[in-house]
Amino acid sequence: MPICEADPWRLQYFRHVQTSVNIPTEDSDAWLWYPAHRWVYDKLEVALSQNLDAGPHGTTPPRYPVFSKPIINLKGMGVGSRVLRSAAEYEEFYAPGHMWVTLLEGRHVSSDVAVVNGEPRWWRHVTGKPAGEGTFDYWWVHSETDHNIEGNCGQWIRRHLAGYTGMLNLETIGGFIIEAHLRFADQWPDLYGDGWIDALVRLYEKGDWLFDDRNRHDGYSVVLFGPNDRGYMHPPQALIDEINRVDGVTSVQITFHEDWAPERHSMPPGGFRLAIVNCFDLARGQSARDRIKEFFFT
Structure with a gap:
């Protein structure tokens, strides 16, 4: 198969691709194909790897409020998430398989990263304009770099993803990673510029990154x-x-x-x-x- 896409409305981006390698767009595929790095789907481990206060439900947070969410959920990553503002709320919403973590503040960003043997080689950052109750008016694919995310998360990638080659999608709040995915965001690859899909295929086929990104636009x-x-x-x-x-x-x-x-x-x-x-x-x-x-x- 070429690029393994579950949503038929996104196949339009990949119809010209001819390749014998598997390129994931779904977390369930990536989890199967990258066993050495699938631990990044464990959001508790990701939090602890950044020295955040975190633990599974059943352990006691040192302070409130905290954020509660499933430890692993490959389909609908944030389903069941909520802020817990007190010990009483923690008791009320206790759920097996869930975790608590420091309640983060700051800019919520989705970043796609091309990684070659644990080294970030290309970044693109996206923010959304919320429209209420989990909906968005639009997402903004920024042309500028984000030095805070690229610096902090770049160090995290080098430290924790040695040997990994492929795309990585990171969701961050205030520069801290809240979710990691061994894939790219398949909603807007046409906004990354001409030749980006070809560079993506080369990354998985040859294990290197070659993309002229000097003419990027919002x-x-x-x-x-x-x-x-x-x-x-x-x-x-x-x-x-x-x-x-x-x-x-x-x-x-x-x-x-x-x-x-x-x-x-x-x-x-x-x-x-x-x-x-x-x-x-x-x-x-x-x-x-x-x-x-x-x-x-x-």
Whole structure:
């Protein structure tokens, strides 16, 4: 198989790829294929590796508030997460297989890293504009570097991922890693620039990183959500093709299976994710989202 993608709306990025190596986009695949480094999916171990106060449920936090979450959850990493503000709340929400950790503050960032034998070779950082109850208005793929994340997390990678070659996705708050994934974020690879997919394939085939990233630009991944309590049909392909021709728009994803019942989809409480428009011009991406919204709600 080439790039192993579970979501059909993202296959558009990888159709030209011809390779005999397995390149994961799903945590379940990465966990199977990289046994020497699969420990990074243990969020308790990741916290302890950064000298954060943390422990499994059943041990006593030294102070409150703390953040509680599953230790390992490969599907829906944050399901069941919550802030615990007192010993009484800790007792109320005790759950086997969960952990507590220092409640972190600061900027929440998702970072993709190309790693060669434990050495970071390329970074890209993304922040989201929340829209409430787990939904987002858009994600911003930043062109600038983040020296704090690249410095602190780069040291962590060198210390803990010796021998690993491949993509790594890190979620951080205030520069501390809260989740690590042995894969890249497959929602916006078209925003990383021409030739990035080819560099990705070379990384897994040849074990090196060769990508000309001097002409990077800010990108945006604009999201459309609808109510959770109804079913939806896909827009006509003619509408998608028309939006894809808009200058500054790089791709459109219709992010659900129309032949599935709505409850089969994993969605945030605040809405049902219908579509994503990737673009280099935020205003045009938002206008394109409005065009798709008209189809669904008029």
